[in-house]
Amino acid sequence: MGRWLKGFALFWWDFIVGDDWRIAAGVVVALALTAALAHAGLTAWWLLPLAAVAMLALSLRSAHRTARPASPTD
Numbered sequence: 001m002g003r004w005l006k007g008f009a010l011f012w013w014d015f016i017v018g019d020d021w022r023i024a025a026g027v028v029v030a031l032a033l034t035a036a037l038a039h040a041g042l043t044a045w046w047l048l049p050l051a052a053v054a055m056l057a058l059s060l061r062s063a064h065r066t067a068r069p070a071s072p073t074d
Contacts, residue, residue, distance in 0.1 A: 026055045027055065030051030030052075031048075
């Protein structure tokens, strides 16, 4: 049972966090901020799309930085 539970937990960790823990953390922060704004009675619908665009930009910047440059023979 313990081995199955560990495998289940590792699956969900890999599914949610994936390759970049910063994206997962950004989503959690955006959800928390949206909930806090909504709880305070403010309009919060705009925060999640803005956060999604910011997380996409962060992910693309990170991927571009780690990409291998093309060789001259390509």
